[in-house]
Amino acid sequence: MTTNITRPDPDHSNTEKDPDTWVTGDEPMTGAQQSYLATLAEETGQTVPADLTKAEASSLIDELQTASDRAG
Template sequence: MSDRNKPKTESLAKVEKDPEDWVSGDDPMTPAQASYLKTLAEQADDPDAYADGLSKAEASKRIDALREKLGL
């Protein structure tokens, strides 16, 4: 398969936007983020990682940190 015909998923997977740069980053975290963050905080035995009222960007950063801590 030539490079021209290869799926572009490899290059797209490497593109991540910093949560600080999100247009909606200051919006409240979504219910899905809240649930996942709470679950990860419990699994990591880090109850302070979860807090009500986080922004989408802050929740995303905390989720990433907990995933790294847990090796996920």
Template sequence: MTDDTQAHEHPSGEGETIGATSDAQDPALEKDPADWVSGDDPMTEAQRSYLDTLAKQAGEELPADLTKAEASQHIDRLRGAE
């Protein structure tokens, strides 16, 4: 490729792909939410909705002003409690 975009050759050589690759399954590539560049941004609407559902199922109340990183950590925690 001649630019900075990341594209991957299809394993069978059928051309480029974008999105998930086998590397995406490597846990070593996952960043801790505390290390996210945008971790201090407000949680997304998708996070808010999912976290609301998980918290209700767990009988918990959480602050509505969580950051993306905090929301992700709560989601992981609550999913582990399922």
């Protein structure tokens, strides 16, 4: 018996989801998000609110990465 494993189509991957559709998006941001935001805020001279949700933190990370030239 042969099993064929196919790679997912990168255009239809579920590895990147819109934070607005996250089931846990309204939970408080994670420690990792908070730490990374602190680094990005320092690099960009921005202030980051301490009470962000996971979804808000993710969106702000994307924004600050672009401002700090860390965009991937």
